[in-house]
Structures are given as structure tokens and as C-alpha cells.
Amino acid sequence: MTPQSTPGETTTDWSLLARIGQRDEEALSALYDRYGGLVFSEAKRILRDSGAAEEILQDLFFQVWRTAERFDPAKGSLAGWLLVAARHRAISKLRQKSGSSEELDENSVSLDLNIESHTTQKLLLDKVRNVMGSLPENQREALECSYFEGMSHTEIAKKTGEPLGTVKTRIRSAMETLKKVFR
Amino acid sequence: MSNGEHVRWEELELFALGAMPEDEAAAVRAHVSGCEECAAQLAQARGQAALLAFTAKQERPAGTVKAELMARVRANREAEQRNAWPAKLASGRANEVRRQLPETSGAWWKWVLVPVAAALAVVSFALSWQNRRITAELEREHKAAEALIHDHERIEKLVGVLAAPDTVTVKLAGVGDAAKSSGMVKFNAKAGIVLYTAELPELPASKSYQMWLVPANGAPISAGLMGPGGNAWGNMWTAEVAANTQAKAFAVTVEPVGGMAQPTGPKVLLGAM
Numbered sequence: 001m002t003p004q005s006t007p008g009e010t011t012t013d014w015s016l017l018a019r020i021g022q023r024d025e026e027a028l029s030a031l032y033d034r035y036g037g038l039v040f041s042e043a044k045r046i047l048r049d050s051g052a053a054e055e056i057l058q059d060l061f062f063q064v065w066r067t068a069e070r071f072d073p074a075k076g077s078l079a080g081w082l083l084v085a086a087r088h089r090a091i092s093k094l095r096q097k098s099g100s101s102e103e104l105d106e107n108s109v110s111l112d113l114n115i116e117s118h119t120t121q122k123l124l125l126d127k128v129r130n131v132m133g134s135l136p137e138n139q140r141e142a143l144e145c146s147y148f149e150g151m152s153h154t155e156i157a158k159k160t161g162e163p164l165g166t167v168k169t170r171i172r173s174a175m176e177t178l179k180k181v182f183r
Numbered sequence: 184m185s186n187g188e189h190v191r192w193e194e195l196e197l198f199a200l201g202a203m204p205e206d207e208a209a210a211v212r213a214h215v216s217g218c219e220e221c222a223a224q225l226a227q228a229r230g231q232a233a234l235l236a237f238t239a240k241q242e243r244p245a246g247t248v249k250a251e252l253m254a255r256v257r258a259n260r261e262a263e264q265r266n267a268w269p270a271k272l273a274s275g276r277a278n279e280v281r282r283q284l285p286e287t288s289g290a291w292w293k294w295v296l297v298p299v300a301a302a303l304a305v306v307s308f309a310l311s312w313q314n315r316r317i318t319a320e321l322e323r324e325h326k327a328a329e330a331l332i333h334d335h336e337r338i339e340k341l342v343g344v345l346a347a348p349d350t351v352t353v354k355l356a357g358v359g360d361a362a363k364s365s366g367m368v369k370f371n372a373k374a375g376i377v378l379y380t381a382e383l384p385e386l387p388a389s390k391s392y393q394m395w396l397v398p399a400n401g402a403p404i405s406a407g408l409m410g411p412g413g414n415a416w417g418n419m420w421t422a423e424v425a426a427n428t429q430a431k432a433f434a435v436t437v438e439p440v441g442g443m444a445q446p447t448g449p450k451v452l453l454g455a456m
Contacts, residue, residue: 023260041240051443057244084232098362109230148202152202152204172197182231
């Protein structure tokens with residue numbers, strides 16, 4: 001028999017993962033409903049291809065099903081891992097790299113924010129967009145080139161014709177501003 | 184790269200963001216793999232960089248993705264269960280025999296007990312095998328009964344859809360190389376049921392005809408295959424889509440066997456609502 005959540009109970013990611021570890025399909029379904037949209041949107045933003053983004057989405061959640069017991073609540077964030085792993089795979093696909101060369105350890109992402117409900121996700125979404133909106137255009141562009149296109153600072157410098165040092169400074173300043181989200 | 188022994192935070196940020204050239208990234212990767220402190224810092228930097236995912240336009244994946252995922256998960260679980268059975272049986276029997284053996288080595292009666300234990304293990308294995316066979320037979324019968332009930336319910340539903348006043352008929356006309364072909368769709372938006380039939384030329388074994396519902400808004404939705412992998416009912420094919428989907432047209436394309444998430448091949452039939 002698989003454990004079930006009672007109505008009104010806030011089901012944390014970790015209790016869902018514990019149930020997935022006991023082969024509870026409903027728990028995986030709930031986790032997919034919680035983060036599927038975020039993961040898909042990120043992968044689609046990178047690849048600009050719904051089919052390819054859906055493939056990454058499905059493979060990631062299937063990996064969660066197979067390796068649920070490897071996630072450790074004391075070490076990492078499941079939501080953070082999903083987002084970072086989706087990006088890794090999408091960038092590998094975009095740049096025609098072999099996806100298996102650097103598999104992301106299940107506990108290698110720490111995200112000290114609770115985004116376990118769609119309400120908290122929406123709040124964070126607004127907050128991140130506000131912070132990003134406050135960045136100078138060239139800083140935002142540098143961040144997006146790195147995160148969504150997988151470009152190194154050297155490649156960004158080449159693309160924009162700016163000195164490498166300027167690009168590095170822009171990225172660092174932008175990352176410094178992004179920290180405001182955690183405050 | 185490093186300040187003393189560790190990687191600087193700014194560099195970890197660049198690494199997490201993917202902004203570091205590969206040669207520098209390789210050096211960071213090598214250091215972090217052996218340094219718990221930097222690994223923990225990198226986890227923080229990765230979490231911070233992941234916030235950028237929130238700047239992407241939020242969209243929903245197609246409903247079929249979750250259905251495919253859950254089918255994959257179910258198949259995986261069934262395979263795990265099948266593989267776990269013989270292993271449990273074997274380890275259980277071995278432990279049982281071990282428990283029955285006395286601690287003292289070299290006792291003369293061990294020579295009597297060992298063959299007896301072995302004989303018991305053989306009998307136990309035979310009984311287990313018989314038990315497993317009967318269980319499998321019962322399971323097959325149970326599944327067959329369930330399938331019959333399911334089929335009966337499905338037929339009732341489909342007959343109901345064909346007779347329903349809100350079921351619409353869409354005629355499909357051949358296009359391109361299949362100009363002489365034709366087809367017909369019966370669609371009930373409320374129930375999300377699509378029934379269809381078509382006269383189309385034979386395809387090579389590597390290809391399938393795939394039906395698409397073209398919604399009023401958004402990308403085409405697969406309405407199943409006409410051939411292996413499709414749902415046949417008499418001389419019609421059937422598919423279920425989300426209830427209350429507003430269709431503006433139906434189309435059939437040629438796709439690789441097994442179908443695609445979105446149309447990729449040539450269109451052979453088309454019909455507007």
C-alpha cells in the first residue's frame with residue numbers, strides 16, 4: 001500500500017520524493033504538476049522547440065522516478081536540481097554536445113527558496129523579473145547569452161565586440177544584483 | 184583561478200552560469216570534485232543562477248507528455264516487480280537453508296542434515312514454482328476479465344458518441360500526392376472523443392498515418408495512429424483528447440512508425456470544421 005497525503009496537507013518535495021522512492025506514481029504526477037511547466041518553459045526558451053523541450057522534460061522526471069533515493073534533503077534542492085539539470089541538457093542539445101559527458105549529481109544544487117506551490121512560484125517569478133528589469137540592457141543581455149545560449153564570456157565578447165574584461169564585469173555586476181532575490 | 188586553495192566565489196558564479204570557457208571550467212570541475220567546501224559553494228551558485236529560468240516565458244507542455252511519462256513509469260515499475268520476484272525467492276531459500284544448519288562445524292550429523300536441507304530446498308523450490316505458475320494464471324484471468332469490462336465500457340461510450348446530437352462530422356479531402364483519398368471524422372468536443380476512417384494508399388512498414396486535431400488556438404494535438412499503435416474499433420480508429428477542446432480542423436500526415444509529438448511529414452488529408 002502506498003502512503004497518501006491527507007486533504008489540506010502541504011506536501012513537501014521531500015515527502016513526494018519519499019513516496020516516489022516507494023514507487024508511488026501519484027507522487028510523481030504531483031511533482032510533475034508542480035514543476036513541469038517551469039522545466040518545460042526553461043528548456044523551450046533555450047531550444048525554441050517544443051518537441052525537444054518536452055523530450056528533456058519527460059527524461060528528467062523519469063530520472064527522478066528511477067533515482068529518487070539519491071536525493072538528500074540535507075544536501076540539495078530538488079527544484080533547483082530540476083532547473084539546472086534541464087538547462088544542462090538543453091544547452092548540450094543546443095550546442096550538439098554529448099549529454100552524458102557531465103551528469104549533474106542529484107545533490108549539487110542548493111536553492112534556499114521555497115517554490116513548492118504555484119503561488120510561491122508566481123511570487124518568485126515576479127520578483128526575479130523585477131530584478132532583471134532593473135538591470136542595464138547590456139548586463140541582462142550578457143546573463144541571458146550565458147544562461148540561455150550557453151555562451152562563455154569569451155564568446156559573448158566576440159559577439160558583442162566588447163573587451164573581455166567589460167563582459168566579465170557586466171556578468172558579475174548582474175549576478176550581484178540577482179542576489180537581491182534572496183533578500 | 185584560485186585564492187589560496189579554493190575557487191573564488193566570482194569564478195564559481197561564472198562556472199554555474201555556464202559563462203566560463205571550457206579550459207577554465209575543466210580546472211574548476213577538477214578542483215570542486217575533491218573539495219567539499221567549494222562543492223557546497225558551487226551548489227549555492229548554481230541555485231542562484233537557476234533563478235534565471237524564471238525569466239523564461241511560462242508555457243505548459245502538451246498533455247501527452249505527462250501521459251507518456253506515466254506510461255513509461257508504469258512499464259518500469261512492472262519490469263522492476265518482475266525482476267524482483269526470482270531474486271527474492273532465491274535469497275529467501277538460501278537464508279532458510281543457512282538458518283537450519285547447526286553452528287558447530289564437523290559434526291557427523293551435518294552429513295545427514297545437509298542432504299535433507301537440500302531435498303527440502305528442492306521441494307520448496309518446486310512448490311514455489313507451482314505457486315508462482317498458479318498466481319500468474321490467476322493474474323492473467325483477472326487481467327482478461329478487466330480488459331473485457333474495459334472494452335464493454337469503451338464500446339458503450341463510442342456508441343453513445345456516434346448517436347449524440349452534439350457529435351459533428353468532418354469530411355476529409357485528399358491533398359498533394361493523396362488527392363484521390365478521402366476520410367471522415369466524427370468528433371464530440373464535450374467528451375473529447377474522435378472517431379475516424381479513411382481510404383488511403385498503403386505505406387512502407389517504417390511509416391504510419393497520424394491524425395491531428397488542429398485546435399482553435401495552439402499547436403496540433405495528436406489524435407492517434409491509423410495502423411500499429413492506433414486504437415481500432417471495427418473499421419474505425421478512435422482517440423481521446425482533452426474534453427472541450429475546440430477544433431478548427433482535422434488533418435492526417437505521414438509520420439515515422441509510432442507517431443510524433445508534432446506533425447513533421449507531408450499532409451495527406453485535411454478537413455475544416
